[in-house]
Amino acid sequence: MFIYIIRRLNVFVITLFLLSVVAFLLQRQVITDFVNTGNILSDYQRYILAMLSGNFGTSLASGNPVLTDILAIFPATLELCLMAFVVSILIGIPCGIFAGLSRGGAVDYGIMTITLMGVSVPAFWFAMLLMMFFSLHLGWFPVSGRIGLLYDIPVITGFNLIDTLLSTKPYKYEAFFDSLLHLALPTLVLATIPTTEVIRQVRASIGEEMDKNYIKAAQAKGLNTFQIIKRHGLRNALPPVIPSLGLQFGRVLTTAMITETVFSWPGIGPWMVNSIYLEDHSAIQGGMLFIAAFVLLANMATDLLHLLIDPLKRNELYGKS
Amino acid sequence: MIRLIALLLTLPIITSCKQETQVQSTGLVYCSNGSPTSFNPQLAQTGDSLDISSQLYNTLVRLDPSTQTIAAGLASEWHVSRDGLSYQFELRQDIQFHSTPYFTPTRTMNADDVVFSFQRVLFPTHPFHSVSGGLYPFFNNTQFSRLIKSIKKIGPYKVEFELYRPDTSLLANLATEFAVVLSAEYAQQLQHSGKFNQIDHLPVGTGPYKFKQFLPDNLIRFERHWGYWEGGAPMQQLVFDITPSPTKRLAKLITGECDVMAYPAASQANVISNHPDLLMNVQTGYKVSFWSFNSDRPPFDNPKVRKALATAIDRDTILKAVYFNTGVAAHGLLPPTSWAYNPYLSDYAYSPKQARQLLQESGVKLPLSLTIYTPSGSEPYNPNSFKTAEFIQRDLRKIGVNAEIIVQEPHLLQHSIIMGKYDTLVSGWSAVTSDPDNFFRPQFSCNAIENHTNTSRWCSTELDGLINRAVKLNRMVPRIRIYREIQSHLRDELPLLPIAHSLQLQAYRRDVHSLNSSPFGGVNFAGAYRN
Incomplete structure (x- = not known):
């Protein structure tokens, strides 16, 4: 186990190293006032030491250290992404099971058609459609932001759903529901991508498992379909889905930036776009490295989670697969 | 589980039907159009929107909204000396500054x-x-420093402005949102602690709302100032949503x-007026768009x-197509609401035939070609300068004048104006x-x-x-x-053609x-409330 973690960490560190080299070279090329002593190695050493100590430079736009700005903004993005994953699991697993059980049937075709539409639809367009219908036409949801601005909620964790409940204001439950309302549409848009992925994966692995002999044995024992799925099917079908969810994280984060821009969600997306407009190089670079590191970390974390949950995966520990 | 999902699904429907909550009924949200560069209006660029000024601050005198004349503000009355060189202001004695976490005033406002x-x-x-x-x-x-010789305290609540030369526009200048009164006591404290800059970022004023929070590009939060001298504002909270x-x-x-929404676009006027809510x-x-002729350049x-x-220019079409009827035709530089407006002037009526005749009489070599310079974006006085230029170009073609439109970014255009490189300019x-x-x-004026700013170089x-x-x-x-x-002189000389006054x-x-x-x-927002 320990050796496996070390192995995974190795990959993580090497990828991060390559990324930092790319970022460093770009910065050397682009920024004219970059302190350039001519010796590329010593420059890089200085650069990487600064990065490792959390010094991403100072943002030109705000005058704050870049890391401070990112840490203040990133929870908003993370909250949105996590909600999207929760929704995608809540919707994706049941849909995947139904589709997997009726492979080739009408339900399967129906679900897969919707899934295909979900993959193909551009996020920004979908976001605008939802906004026009649910917000402007029906007036159910707000069009932008994280929470009604009249709710003055002090920042503790940066996650609005938690902060509202932690606050001591008399209107904290109202504020909590208000931030749920604000989350609804962006979450829906963002959830389309991982949901379709979950549906496809669950469908495939359920379909595969249901043909296996132990399921037939269970059927012979007289268990009904629900019991079979609950006791045997899901247990074997779900764990392989986990690493693919981790891989989705990068895509979700990219889509989150678009979604955030459409819904004026004060997360890392609009922040990066704004930094680009202002040619705030240290912010762009810091943001890029931070996001990349975060995605890599998330991948590694899901890998380890998979390892803990899936006994078959543990074979890898002993080099058996 | 199923019950939970059902609950979650019905949640938005339940909450969307909810009644207005306590928080909403005691606060207002204003969609403003940009982050302020500082919280001190004295430093603001003249083109910036000054939405924060009248919430946080007051001025010595103000404009009466109905008559457009000068009325009392922080100064209850004022006297102008016979020679027009001295203005004495009598200050109100009951004006309280904001009490905030970063400053607690110990006295009311006075001459200091x-x-x-x-x-x-x-x-300096x-x-x-x-x-x-x-x-x-x-x-x-407004060349303030060339006008004002000294500002003196001549009593605890009495101030005198001494001028180099008489200038009656002083009061109008003092009534603008730029000429606010800051707290000297706050400044003194900052000077002691060496935090000079704070005076422009954590504001202390006398206005109906006090500053609470600012998140750049996101929001500004204000709180009611109970001690406001005209009575506390009806709303407890005011938030600017920067959009x-x-x-x-x-x-x-x-x-x-x-x-409340800042600066609706001209094209949105229809949607807004047709919406039931x-x-x-x-x-x-007080805005005018015009077409300037560079009088330095023949012909x-x-x-x-x-x-x-x-x-030759059909201005009615421009009003319809560019302004979407959110402007009124300009018969001169002054808007009809100004007290100095001259209602007796006739305007140049649209007539291509007469235009052609006038052009022939002028003795200019035909066919005439000219350039029309125009800014690229929308301006406060013109929703679409480029489109305006296109209409002018089309109208000129009808009388056989060939016009070339040159669109420039603001700083480039500024440069062209300084160099006087243009024939005509939509401005x-x-x-x-x-x-x-x-x-x-x-x-x-020649100095301008x-x-x-003197785009006709007149x-x-x-x-x-x-x-x-x-x-x-x-x-x-x-x-x-x-x-x-002056207005009839300008009508006869016509250094520029006024097009429209945009409606606010x-x-x-x-x-x-x-x-x-x-x-x-x-x-x-001093008196604004929700009902």
Whole structure:
């Protein structure tokens, strides 16, 4: 186990190293006032030491250290992404099971058609459609932001759903529901991508498992379909889905930036776009490295989670697969 | 589990039907169009929106919204000396400054505060003058330092402004949202702790709302100032939701996330007035768009040519197609609401036939070609300068004049204007004070050529004499007489063709009342409430 973690960490560190080299070279090329002593190695050493100590430079736009700005903004993005994953699991697993059980049937075709539409639809367009219908036409949801601005909620964790409940204001439950309302549409848009992925994966692995002999044995024992799925099917079908969810994280984060821009969600997306407009190089670079590191970390974390949950995966520990 | 999902699904429907909550009924949200660069209006660029000013601060005198004349503000009364060189202001004694986590006032406002506020701007040796850059664009443009000799405290609640020369536009300048009064006591504390900059970022004023929180590009939060001298505001909270895109501002207004919206676009006027929940305030702004002729360049130095070109332009079409009827035709530089407006002037009527004839009479070599310079974006005085230029181009083609449109980015255009490289220019002017002097001096005085606000590069001793004489006069009637003379002079000479006065629009939700908006674009929430 320990050796496996070390192995995974190795990959993580090497990828991060390559990324930092790319970022460093770009910065050397682009920024004219970059302190350039001519010796590329010593420059890089200085650069990487600064990065490792959390010094991403100072943002030109705000005058704050870049890391401070990112840490203040990133929870908003993370909250949105996590909600999207929760929704995608809540919707994706049941849909995947139904589709997997009726492979080739009408339900399967129906679900897969919707899934295909979900993959193909551009996020920004979908976001605008939802906004026009649910917000402007029906007036159910707000069009932008994280929470009604009249709710003055002090920042503790940066996650609005938690902060509202932690606050001591008399209107904290109202504020909590208000931030749920604000989350609804962006979450829906963002959830389309991982949901379709979950549906496809669950469908495939359920379909595969249901043909296996132990399921037939269970059927012979007289268990009904629900019991079979609950006791045997899901247990074997779900764990392989986990690493693919981790891989989705990068895509979700990219889509989150678009979604955030459409819904004026004060997360890392609009922040990066704004930094680009202002040619705030240290912010762009810091943001890029931070996001990349975060995605890599998330991948590694899901890998380890998979390892803990899936006994078959543990074979890898002993080099058996 | 299923019950939980069902609950989650019905949640939005339940909550969307909910009644207005306590928080919402005690606060207002205003969708403003940009982050302020500082919280001190003295430092603001003249083009910036000054939405924060009248919430946080007050001025010595103000404009009466209905008559456009000067009325009492922090000063309850004022006296002008016979020679027009001394203005004495009697201050109210019950004015309280904001009490905030970063400053607690120990006294009410007095003469020291007024003296501090204006000396900071005027005198380069003042300890606060160079704080936050030391640039005061409004006071520079109106040449404040060349006008005011000294500002003295002559009693605990009495201040005297001494002038180098008589200038009656002083009061109008003091009534603008730039000329606010800051707290000298706060400044003193900051000076002690060495945090000079804080005065412009954590504001302390006397206005109806006090500063609470600012998240750049996101929001500004204000809280009611109970001690406001005109009585505490009805709303406990005021939030500025910073939303640069007009489309998004309108969307938020429709969903009710905002109660009031800044600067609706001309093209949105229809949507707003047809929406059952929205209302729109319309008033003629102190803004004018025009088409300037570069009088330095022949043949535009010939008044006949200028008149010919002016008669060729169909301004009604521009009003419809560019302004979407959110403008009124301009018969002169001054808007009809100004007290100096001359209603007896006839305008140049649209007539291509007469234009062609005038052009032939002028003796200019035909066919004539010219350039039309225009800014690329929308301006406060013109929703679409480029489209305006296109209509002018089309109209000119009808009389056989070939026009080339040159679109330039703001800083490039600025350069072209300084160099005088253009034949004609689609431009305009947003006045910052209600005084007619603020229209004529920047546009037509010889000095203004180097300030590049005189886009027709007009310099005539006769007009300069009239402009200078008008501000020396103290009494209204002779001043009005001179301004009328200036207007008829300009009508005859026609250094530029006025196109339209854009209407100042303000959109808000039906349940918002007593909103007070100024013809200069600002908005005042002092009395606004939700019902």
